[in-house]
Amino acid sequence: MNKLPAIDRYIARLILVPLVANLTIAFAILIIDKMRRLFDFVATEGGPVRVVWRMLANLIPEYLSLGIPIGLMLGILLAFRRLATSSELDVLRGVGMSFGRLLRVPYAFAFALALLNLAIVGFVQPYARYAYEGLQFDLRSGALGASIKVGEFTKMGERMTLRIEQSYDEGRSLRGIFVRGVNKDGQTVSATASRGQFMATDDPDTIILRLSQGVLIHESPKFAVPRVLTFDNHDLPIPLPKIEAFRLRGGADRELTIPELIVAGKNQNETLKTRLESRANFHFRIVEVASMFLIPLIAVALAIPPKRSTSALGVFLSIVLLVTQHKINQYAEDLGARGTVDPIIALWVPFLLFAALAVWMYYTLAHVPGGQPIGALERVASKVGQRIRGLIRIFRREPRTA
Template sequence: MNKIPAIDRYIARLIFFPMIGTLILSAMLLVLEKMLRLFDFVATEGGPVSVVWRMLANLIPEYLSLGIPIGLMLGILLAFRRLATSSELDVLKGVGMSFGRLMRMPYAYAIALAALNLAIVGFIQPYARYAYEGLQFELRSGALGASIKVGEFTKLGDRMTMRIEESHDEGRSLRGIFVRGENKDGQAVSATAAGGQFLATDDPDTIILRLTRGVLIHESPKFPVPRVLTFDNHDLPIPLPQIESFRLRGGADRELTIPELFVVGKDENEPLQTRLESRANFHFRIVEVATMLLIPLIAIALAIPPKRSTSSLGVFLSIVMLVTQHKINQYAEDMGARGAVDPLLALWVPFLLFAALAIWMYYTVAHVPGGQPIGALERVAAKAAQKIRAALSFFQRKQPVS
C-alpha cells in the first residue's frame, strides 16, 4: 500500500484549515443574514420560534453549495501564497517539483468537493427547498398555529372569534383569553379566562380549548337575560379552519433533482416555458459544479505575488472572479429560461471563456519564466498604494503641532 508523500500531506494541511475556516465563516454569515429576516417573518405570521430553526436547517444545503467553492478557492490560494511568500515554493521547484506535481492535492480536494457539491445541488437541495417552502406555506395558512396571533382578534371559521394576550411555550400555554362563538339559532357563548391550552381530540377537524379560571356568558333568544357561569375549568370545542394541502414537489425548478430536470426538459408534453426553465436550471447546476474544477488553476495563478512583493491583490481578485462567474451564470440561466438564448449556449459559452482564462493564467505562472498573469494590475495597485501613502504623509506633515 503506497503512503501519501510527505509533501502532499503538508500541502493538504495548508489547504484544509483555511478552507474549513472560510466555509464555516461564509455559511455563518449567510445564515445570520437570513435568520433576521426569518425571525421577522415568523413573528409577523405568529408562528413558534422553533420554525425558524427548521427553516434555517433546510437552507443549509443551499448555503453550503455557495460556500464550498469560496472555501476551496481561498484554501488553495492561501496555502500556495504561504509557500510563495516563505520561499518554500522556490525550494520545491529547485528540487525538481513542477507545478503539475504540486497540483495533486488541490485537485484531490477539488474533485472530492465537486462530487459533494453535485450531490447537494443535484439531490439534497431540491428536497430541502421543498421542505422550506412547505414550512412557509404552513405558517401562512395557520397549520402551525400561526392563525391565532397574540393581541389580535382572530376569526376561526365563520362564527367564532378569539383573542389572546400572551402565548408561552410556543403556544402551549395561553394567557388572557377571550372567545365568542355563535350558532345559526342566534345563540352565542362568550368566555373570558385567565389561562388555557389547546388539546387534541380524536376528531382531526376539532380541537379542545381548555379554559381555566374564567367567566362564561350564554346568550339565547329563549333567555330573558344572559346566563353567567364562573368556572375553574371549562372545555370549549373549536372547529379548525380548513387548510388546503400544500402542492406536490416540483412546483418550481429548484425543487427538482438533476435527473428530473433533464426528463422535464425533454418532455414534449410539458409547456415550452417549463421545458426552457428546466433546461436552463439543469445546465446552471452542471456549470456551477464544473467551475469548481477550474478553481485550482485560478487559485494558484493568483496566489503567487511578484518577486519581492507581498501584495494581496490576488486574494481580492479571486473572490471577485468567482462571484462574477456565479452572477454571469445566474444571468445566463435567466436568459435561457426566457427563451432569449438557447440554455446550452447561454451557460456553456461563458463557462468555456472562463475556462480559457483559467488555463491561460495557470500556464503563464507555471510555464512562462517570470510569468505573472495579473502583473499589470499588480503594478497599478503598487503605484496607487504608493501615491496614497505619499498623500497621507503630506497631510500629516501639514497638520499643526498642538
C-alpha cells in the same frame, strides 16, 4: 520517494485549515443574514420560533453549495500564498517540482468537493427546497398555529373570535384569554379565562381550547338576562380553518433532481416554458459543479504575488471572479429559461471563456519565465497604495508655526 507523500500531506494540511475556516465563515454569514429575515417573517405570520430552525435546516444544502467553491478557492489560494511568501515554493521549484506536480493535492480536494457539491445540488437540495417551501405555505395558511396572533382579535371560522394577551412555550401555554362565539340560532357564548391551552382531538378539523379560572356568559333571545357561569376548567371546541393541501414536489425547477430535470426537459407533454426552465436549470447546476475543476488553476495563479511583494490583491480578485462567474451563470440561466438564448449556448459559452481565462493564468505563471498573470494589476495597486499613503501623510502633517 518517501518525500513525495510527506509533501502531499504538508500541502493538504495547509489547504484543509483555511478551507474549513472559510467554509464555516461563509456558511455562518449566509445563515445569520437569512436567520434575521426568517425571524421577521415568522413573527409577522405569528408562527412558533421552532419553525425558524426547521427552515434554516432546509437551507443548509443550498448554502453549502454556495460556500464549498469559496472555501476551496480560498483554501488553495492561502496555502500556496503561504508557500510563496515563506520562500518554500522557491525551494520546491528548485528541487524540480513543477506546478503540475504541486497541483495534485489541490485537484484531489477539488474532485472530492465537486462530487459532494453534485450530490447536494443534484439530489439533496431539491428535497430540502421543497420542504422549505412547504413550511412557508404552512405558516401562511395557519397550519402551524400562525393564524392566532397575540394581542389581536383573530377570527376562527365565521362565528368565533379569539384574543390572547400572552403566549408561552411556543403557544402551548396561554394567558389572558377572551373568546366569543355565535351559533346559527343567534345564541352567543363569551368567555374570559386567566389561563388556557390547546389540545388535539380525534377530529382533524377541530381542536379543544381548555380554559381555566374563568367566567362564561351565555346570551340568547330566549333568555331574559344572560346566564353567567364561573368555572375552574371548561373545554371549548374550536373549528380549524380549512387548509388547502400543499402542492406536490416539482412545482418549481429547483425542486427537481438532475434525472428529473433531464426527463422534464425532454418530455413533449410538458409546456415549452417548463421544458426550457428544466433544461436551463440542469445546465446551470452542471456548469456550477464543472467550474470547481478550474478553481485550482485560478487559485494558484492568484496566490503567488510578485517578488518582494506581499500584496493580497489575488485574494480579493479570487472572490470577485467567483461571484462574477456565479452571477453570469444565473443571468444565463434566466436567458435560457425565457428562450432568449438556447440554454446550452447561454451557459456553456461563458464557462468556456472562464476556462480559457483559468488556463491562460496558469500557463502564464507556470510556463512563461517571470510570468505574473496579474502583474499589471499588482503594479497599479502598488502605485495607488503609495499615493494614498502619501495623501495620508500630508493630511497628518502638523501645520508649521510662525
